[in-house]
Amino acid sequence: MGAFLPNLEELYLGGNEFTGTILTSIPNASRLRMLDLYTNHFTGAIPHSLGNLRLLETFAISENDFSEDSLSKELSFIISLSNCKHLRRLWIDANPLNGFLPKSIGNLSSSLESISASNSGIISEIPSSIGNLSNLIELSFSINSLTGVIPTTIKWFLKLQRIDLNHNQILGAIPSEFCYLLNLGELRLGQNMLSGMVPSCLGNVTTLRYVDLNSNSLSSMIPTSFWSLIYILELDMSGNYLTGSLPAEIGNFKAIVILNLSNNQYLGGIPSTIGALQDLQELSLERNKLQGLIPDSMKNMLQLRHLDLSFNNLEGEIPNSLRYYQISNTLMCLTTD
Incomplete structure (x- = not known):
């Protein structure tokens, strides 16, 4: 396709019944900025040659059947996308990727604003290098099998407005580094294995509107400062060990x-x-x-x-x-x- 449409800048194929793999010729469309394959039945591995799309801004393949065929189970296509220096949106939800986030995820474009990878079978820790993506506005890894702790490098997400890590196996305390994120409106950490206290400094994040910490092992009292979030719209702290x-x-x-x-x-x-x-x-x-x-x-x-x-x-x-x-x-x- 790319060989015959060399001036193609936007390709929208979402919401159809397409099958098969991503055409190997697509990376030849060197001017492509938008690639939307949402909600189809595409299969196979995501080709590394997509890294040749140096002008790519949006890569949207959610709700397909893409998988990772790497023997290491590392989501190696993410490494190739680090060549796409204009990438702003990476949407890969609802694919059976069943792999690890590469440590080099922090090498993705510094322009990246949105990563959405919910329900994708991701089975690794969140690499600390993700903090390099300092222009992120939205980060969603819900309904996966993420393990380990939330990296403290999240403190560099100063523009972040939404983070959804619901329904994983994340351990440890809620890092106080969330309190640096003064644009954060939505914090979803429910259905994990988090423990300890709710950081009192979260009460300073006055932009918070939606907070979901349900079904963890949080203990002690909700800090007094938290009750000063007068604009909060939804709060779910059910299924914990909160006292007082x-x-x-x-x-x-x-x-x-x-x-x-x-x-x-x-x-x-x-x-x-x-x-x-x-x-x-x-x-x-x-x-x-x-x-x-x-x-x-x-x-x-x-x-x-x-x-x-x-x-x-x-x-x-x-x-x-x-x-x-x-x-x-x-x-x-x-x-x-």
Whole structure:
């Protein structure tokens, strides 16, 4: 194809039923900037000759059946793409690549803004060299088998707005280096094997809107500074070992829509200030050790559609204020042990 279309700059083939391998002639289209093969049935290895596309800006092959045939199981095509010095978007999600990230991933283009490699069978640690990609805005490696710890070199991602490492096997503590990322809006580290405390300095990252730390082994209390993230929209810390009581400062989350602190070890009562969360649609506090009464102030939470307080030690009567809810649209679970 490249030999017959030498002036081709953009190639969009996404959303079809194409099969076979990437044409070996594509790298001959030396002016190609956009290569979009999204959502097809392409198979085989990703040819190293793609590194000849020196002007390539977007490489999008998500949702295909590409694999890695290297004996070392290293994703060697990434090494060849380091020749593409204008590369800005690398989207390889949902392919059975089943290989290791090369240590040289940090040699990719300094212009790279987005890496999306979710559900691709990646089975390695995250190389520390990834910190060289200092212009990254988005990084997604969710639903893989990543191991090891999160490298501290993430502190160089000063432009990063979104990171998704959900559903891996990452160990260790949440590095405080995340606190350097003052443009970060979305932090997803759920369903890993993280332990230790939530870094208190995360409360300084005021751009955070979505935080998912569910199903880890995090312990201790949520730091006081965290409750100052007044613009947060979704917070999921369910399935950890968080302790202490819910502070009155929970009422600071006035913009929040989803709050899930279930399956932890919270004690004490539900603070009346929770009624200030008037945009909240989902509240999950089940399977803790909460005590006392359901606060009457919850009558102010008129947007609530999901309320789960089951399996706690709450007592007394369910307050009359719950009659304010449109029961037909609200899932309420209020079972106690």
